[in-house]
Amino acid sequence: xxxxxxxxxxxxxxxxxxxxxxxxxxxxxxxxxxxxxxxxxxxxxxxxxxxxxxxxxxxxxxxxxxxxxxxxxxxxxxxxxxxxxxxxxxxxxxxxxxxxxxxxxxxxxxxxxxxxxxxxxxxxxxxxxxxxxxxxxxxxxxxxxxxxxxxxxxxxxxxxxxxxxxxxxxxxxxxxxxxxxxxxxxxxxxxxxxxxxxxxxxxxxxxxxxxxxxxxxxxxxxxxxxxxxxxxxxxxxxxxxxxxxxxxxxxxxxxxxxxxxxxxxxxxxxxxxxxxxxxxxxxxxxxxxxxxxxxxxxxxxxxxxxxxxxxxxxxxxxxxxxxxxxxx
Numbered sequence: 001x002x003x004x005x006x007x008x009x010x011x012x013x014x015x016x017x018x019x020x021x022x023x024x025x026x027x028x029x030x031x032x033x034x035x036x037x038x039x040x041x042x043x044x045x046x047x048x049x050x051x052x053x054x055x056x057x058x059x060x061x062x063x064x065x066x067x068x069x070x071x072x073x074x075x076x077x078x079x080x081x082x083x084x085x086x087x088x089x090x091x092x093x094x095x096x097x098x099x100x101x102x103x104x105x106x107x108x109x110x111x112x113x114x115x116x117x118x119x120x121x122x123x124x125x126x127x128x129x130x131x132x133x134x135x136x137x138x139x140x141x142x143x144x145x146x147x148x149x150x151x152x153x154x155x156x157x158x159x160x161x162x163x164x165x166x167x168x169x170x171x172x173x174x175x176x177x178x179x180x181x182x183x184x185x186x187x188x189x190x191x192x193x194x195x196x197x198x199x200x201x202x203x204x205x206x207x208x209x210x211x212x213x214x215x216x217x218x219x220x221x222x223x224x225x226x227x228x229x230x231x232x233x234x235x236x237x238x239x240x241x242x243x244x245x246x247x248x249x250x251x252x253x254x255x256x257x258x259x260x261x262x263x264x265x266x267x268x269x270x271x272x273x274x275x276x277x278x279x280x281x282x283x284x285x286x287x288x289x290x291x292x293x294x295x296x297x298x299x300x301x302x303x304x305x306x307x308x309x310x311x312x313x314x315x316x317x318x319x320x321x322x323x324x325x326x327x328x
Contacts, residue, residue: 001014001015001016001046001047001048001049001289001292002014002015002292003015003049004199004271004272004273004274005199005272006150006171006172006198006199006201006272006274007171007172007193007196007197007198007199007272008169008196008197008198009150009169009171009172009197009198009199011078011119011120011149011150011171011172011199012078013049013050013078013274014047014048014049014050014274015267015274015292016048016050016263016267016274016275016276016277016288016289016291016292017048017049017050017051017052017201017274017275017276018040018043018048018050018051018052018276018277018278018285019052019203019204019276019277019278020036020040020051020052020053020057020062020065020066020278021052021053021054021057021062021278022278022279022280023036023039023040023062023065023278023280024036024057024058024061024062024065025057025058025061025062026057026224026225027224027225027226027280028220028221028222028223028224029221029223030280031280033065033068035280036065036069036280037065037068037069039279039280039282039285040065040066040069040070041069041070041072041073042282042285043285044070044073044076044077046285046286046289047289048289049076049077049078050077050078050080050274050276051066051070051077051078051079051080052080052081052174052201052203052276053066053079053080053081053082053113054081054082054122054124055081055082055083055085055087055105055108055109055112056082056085056087056124059087059088060087060108060112063081063109063112063113064112064113066079066113067112067113067114067115068114071114074115078119078120079113079115079118079119079120080118080119080120080121080122080152080172080174080201081109081113081118081120081121081122082121082122082123082124082154083097083101083102083105083106083109083121083122083123083124084096084097084122084123084124084125084126084127084154085124085125087105095125095126095127095128095129096127097123097126097127097129097130097135098127098130099130099134099135099137099138102135102138102139102142103138103142106118106121106142106147106148107147109121110147116146117146117147117148117149118147118148118149119149119150120149120150120151120152120171120172121139121142121148121150121151121152122152122153122154122172122174123135123152123153123154123156124154125154125155126153126155126156126157126160132156132160132163132164133163133164133166133167135164136151136163136164136165136166136167136168136170137167137168139151139168140167140168143168150171150172151164151168151169151170151171152170152171152172152173152174152201153170153172153173153174154173154174154175154203155174155175155176156173157187157188158187158188158189158191158192159188161173161189161192161196161198162192162196165196165198169196170196170198171198171199172198172199172200172201172274173189173193173198173199173200173201174201174202174203174276175189175200175201175202175203176202176203176204176317177200177202177203177205177266177273177275178202178204178205178206178207178211178262178266179207179211179243179247179262179265179304179308180207180210180211180231180240180243180313181204181207181313181317182308184200184202190269190270193270193272194270198272199272199273199274200270200272200273200274201273201274201275201276202266202273202274202275202276203276205262205263205266205275205276205277206259206262206263206277206288207231207262208226208229208232209226210231210232210237210240210244211243211244211247211258211259211262212257212258212259212262212284213244213247213248213257213258213259215237216237220232228319229315229317229318229319230315230316230317230318230319231313231314231315231316231317232315233315235314236314236315239314240313240314240315242311243308243311243313244258246307246308246311247261247262247304247307250300250303250304250307254294254296254300256290256291256294257287257290259277259284259287259288259291260287260288260290260291260294261291261294261296261304262291263275263277263288263291263294264291264292264294264295264296265296265301265304267291267292268295268296268301
């Protein structure tokens with residue numbers, strides 16, 4: 001598979017990574033540990049070298065799964081994980097990026113993953129109670145100590161990224177970015193990444209499954225956090241179907257799937273963008289990776305831009321009480 005380098009960091013990864021959250025967290029029941037390990041190892045066989053997890057996924061159990069799956073191929077892969085919550089209480093436990101807590105999380109994540117160093121350690125969400133300079137300084141120390149290789153941030157505002165970067169270079173930003181969530185184009189994130197040499201790692205690049213065209217209203221099961229998202233009310237999903245219909249038309253002309261068009265579009269945006277779609281199914285993994293073989297011409301990209309400009313996405317990506325933590 002094609003490789004990409006995240007900004008100026010020198011961190012080389014596969015053009016598409018694997019978002020591991022959904023294996024056993026947030027999207028309903030998920031799949032078993034053994035099934036997850038098998039799927040992750042198959043991803044490695046297919047060329048994926050970039051895997052994303054977090055202590056809060058589960059919480060804690062997702063890191064253990066990723067660690068077990070990737071231990072035999074540790075020297076071939078890049079593992080990213082995250083700090084920033086009181087994870088023992090789940091996401092609802094609130095933010096916590098105090099320097100002492102970051103160190104505690106780092107040591108615990110190293111143990112759960114079974115590794116000597118975390119390749120990329122993201123601040124999961126900005127904690128306004130802690131100066132970002134203190135957070136970046138703590139990561140600078142952890143990097144000097146050999147516990148972490150690279151510092152990342154997630155859903156931080158451009159000005160906050162600049163402040164952190166001045167203390168410790170930020171290798172990657174993980175923000176939501178897709179055909180139906182284009183905030184990084186308007187809030188300064190793409191420009192900041194370009195200027196400072198920071199890679200962008202779009203999470204939910206398939207719109208939490210909606211952009212595949214395979215998700216219908218009423219299909220969300222109990223325990224699926226999408227049920228609380230404004231875009232996934234039955235009414236919003238019905239209205240947003242227009243976007244899927246346009247993507248399907250473009251995909252058919254390219255002999256591709258809607259998911260492949262959505263991922264190929266992101267890959268075409270910048271050479272330092274590395275989406276991390278997640279899945280629990282092997283055939284979806286293979287479909288996603290097929291996007292690296294889909295090349296969109298300038299005319300096709302213009303056609304997609306024109307189609308999207310005619311459609312307003314119904315519903316915010318998070319409820320109002322969670323939007324404040326996105327920095328946007």
